[in-house]
Amino acid sequence: MNSVIQYLNTDLDLTSADDLTELAETFKAGGVFPIHVTRGDDGMWYATFETNTQHTEPEPNIAAMLAVVESLVPLLRSVWAGCSRREFNIGYNCGREPWAFNQALSAGLLGRMAAAEATLRFTLYPVREPGL
Numbered sequence: 001m002n003s004v005i006q007y008l009n010t011d012l013d014l015t016s017a018d019d020l021t022e023l024a025e026t027f028k029a030g031g032v033f034p035i036h037v038t039r040g041d042d043g044m045w046y047a048t049f050e051t052n053t054q055h056t057e058p059e060p061n062i063a064a065m066l067a068v069v070e071s072l073v074p075l076l077r078s079v080w081a082g083c084s085r086r087e088f089n090i091g092y093n094c095g096r097e098p099w100a101f102n103q104a105l106s107a108g109l110l111g112r113m114a115a116a117e118a119t120l121r122f123t124l125y126p127v128r129e130p131g132l
Contacts, residue, residue, distance in 0.1 A: 003095035003127050007103060010061040011035070012049040012118075015085035020045040023072075023079050030068035044084075057103045058090045062113070069116050086118040094124045 012032070014020060024037040027049050035048040051064045065088070072080055080086065105120075113120065 003093065004097050005095040005101040006093045007055075007057055008091040008093055008125070009050060009054050010058045010065075010091070011089045012065045013085060013087045013089055014045075014047045014049075014080075014083045016045045016047075016079065016083040017043070018045065018079050018082050020047045020079070020083075023047070023076050024049070026072065026076055027065075027068050030064075030071065032065050032068050058088075059105055059109055062088050062105070063109060066109070066112050066116060066118075069118075070112070081117070086116065087121050088113065088118055089121045089123055091123045091125065094126055096127060 012027075014023075019039075020037050024034040024047055028034060032049045032051055035050060037045070037047040039045050049065065051061045053061075053064075055061055069080060
């Protein structure tokens with residue numbers, strides 16, 4: 001199998017002691033859709049979001065999600081700030097080709113992420129052999 005390395009998507013993952021349903025509605029109205037918004041057995045709220053349009057690099061997806069964060073009204077900005085996890089998770093398929101692969105996030109976007117007090121995580125998905 002000779003699969004290709006590729007960017008898959010970027011999720012925004014949140015964890016909070018506060019109810020995230022109203023924040024999720026605001027994200028949805030801004031074109032960032034909730035994959036799930038649930039209250040766990042531990043009493044914490046967990047939410048994962050994605051943009052409707054996936055691009056070939058993560059920057060446009062993160063920028064779209066940050067635009068919603070930056071437009072939050074004070075009450076919802078407080079909910080955002082109260083999250084114990086505010087994480088952009090960039091996913092890649094780890095193929096065998098090409099020999100080198102790179103993508104970048106601009107200094108401007110990294111500054112916006114820092115201002116929003118968000119973290120960055122990378123998830124690398126392994127190549128799976130057919131039938132496994």
